[in-house]
Amino acid sequence: MMADYRARGDRHIEYESEKVVGRAIEETSRRLGLQFKSEQVTALSSFLRGHDSFISLPTGFGKSVIFQAAPICVDFIRSYSEDNEDGVISEDKSLVIVVMPLKSLGKLIGDTKAFRSTYGKLNEMRAKLKSSVPVIAMTATATSEVRRSVADSLGLRNYALLSRSPERSNIKHVYLQSKTKDFDRIFEWMAKEVQENGIHTERTIIYCQSRRVVSYLFAMFRDLLPSSHHKNVQMYHTNTEADVQERIIDSFGDTAGEVRILVATIAYGMGVDLKQVYRTIICGRTSDLDDYMQMSGRIGRDGKQSVAVTLRYPCDIRGRILSSTMKDFVGGKECRRDTTRRVFGEGNTSAVLQDHDCCDICASSCTCDGSRCSARRSFLEISLQQAVAVKEHGEELPLLIASPAQVTNLERALDDYRRSLLPEDEGHVYSGADIACGFPVEVGAQIVKDCNVHFNFQGFVARCNFHSSKIASEVWEIMCACL
The missing domain is CATH 3.40.50.300 (P-loop containing nucleotide triphosphate hydrolases)
Incomplete structure (x- = not known):
């Protein structure tokens, strides 16, 4: 007893x-x-x-x-x-x-x-x-x-x-929606930031809703960065080796640690002392508001102004269900902080909170300088908003009914292309062929199924959810050649 x-x-x-x-x-x-x-x-x-x-x-x-x-x-x-x-x-x-x-x-x-x-x-x-x-x-x-x-x-x-309420006034809540799943384009600016600034890059945690997405983003950053900067980006999930986990924890506990971008699941942060981390991207909507508050609550622990961006992309909740409170948080037109306060309580309200530091909804109507807002959005917000903007592509597929021979040629061409993306020794692919090549079998099958549908390039990319703009463009060229 x-x-x-x-x-x-x-x-x-x-x-x-x-x-x-x-x-x-x-x-x-x-x-x-x-x-x-x-x-x-x-x-x-x-x-x-x-x-x-x-x-x-x-x-x-x-x-x-x-x-x-x-x-x-x-x-x-x-x-x-x-x-x-x-x-x-x-x-x-x-x-x-x-x-x-x-x-x-x-x-x-x-x-x-x-x-x-x-x-x-x-x-x-x-x-x-x-x-x-x-x-x-x-x-x-x-x-x-x-x-x-x-x-x-x-x-x-x-x-x-x-x-005690987890609601903290120093964290700005932002919600962005991407119409494509082109992570290469969405995070290209961040890779450039790491390449230019190295160890001086502002620390960022990218939280993902599955280990699969964590592994993909980590591999993507390694492809976008020269080998000299691979040490600045790491991933953390439950299957990460114990010694790697320890190095990441030690690095984030040191203000001069070499890890600047961490791609992780919610497993990272429990019982860990995070220092000087003021921005996080929550890649994919969380199932409930509890998980969101835990992820966003791991930044700005010293009270400095921080920003948490929830990034929605196509099929980000596949296999999951959003709670009613999470739907209110991302889908409502009211202040996002009002939603968290209604669920968890007021939290720390001692500081005077300007609209532009509250959430993206309040910031859009901020008039802190009389008739307009004088505050600049954070570099994270600006960069992500520019990255998720969908660019038009004028080329369109010819309007025709594909013959059986054309469909067969398309199937073969897509299969050959997928194989060309895989390493020569597939025995050393531990993440699965779909993740390793970035062109899943199911996406190829969907393209063949819809080959008689008239798409422009933008509609084609949005429907198929490609992992990179490079793969989308190359598959588009294959379709145009076969059909």
Whole structure:
């Protein structure tokens, strides 16, 4: 049992209990060399008194410190009880800590089925413990519905709630929509920025909704950059080698670290100290607002103005469902920050927030300089807005009905072209042939199926979702030659 104080009805004992808990927290603070925040002290105090607790504190608030400090506090209280005849803790004392390393948790998050299966068994573990063993549930974001679900799953009893809104006034929320999936063109400007500035490039995290997209973007940057700048771009997901993960974490913990662009899944950032990161691109809409707040909340931790851009592209939610709150966030016409505040609460509202620093919707109507806005958009916003603008292409396919021979020739030509994009030794392709060549079999099949349809180049690219403008142009030429 964590802290089973003797119920003697003795005020002296109650006083001693409070005093020992306070001393335990002070000693733990000294040993860790940390000055605990008031929320951390409250959480530890509740835990040491034997209460179940639900702690929802924003990303970067120091939840891992609470986890780290709890056993040290218990050790102090045990030592105190052994050294004093009038100890405040009974002899029936023990501490049960379930340790789930962040890396292991990240792997479960990457595998939704495995995560749900493992998470669902936690209540079984709680049932095997004494009712007096306190349980702490800690998370960065939780709506009231999520909080109720977690409390039921973990069997929390009359739990103490410590909650702070993840909404932060120094993060500007921007939503952009690309009509194509031409990532080469969308991120070409960023590759040039890295090539020109190297280690002085402003740090950016590009969050993706799947490991497949992470791997593709990482390979794309390596193709766009000379080998001398490959060290400036890295990827992080649950299958990234452990030593690479450590190097990335160390680099982002150093203000002069060589990694400047990180392509990652949501697994990156849990329990990690991110320094001087002020911009993030969330590539593809997240399924719910909780995930968005966690991703965007990992920038601007020192309070400086930062920007989080959600980039929508064709089929970005394939196989997933958007929650109603996420639909409101990206699809509504009201201030995006109003949506986050309605779901999570006000958050930090001490700073005066100008419309141009709030979100893209508010910025469009900002009149901070009397009749107009005097603020410049960030380089990230300007560059992405220019990149997602679709360029017209005047050439059109001839309007004709393809003969069976022409269709067969097209099939063969597209198959030959796809093979030409693959490495000579396909045995060393670990990411899958579709990702390695950038021209999936299903896209080729769709082109053959639609070969009788009259497209202009723009409509052709939008329908087929090519991974690069180069591949789109070359496939277009093949179609024109075959048909």
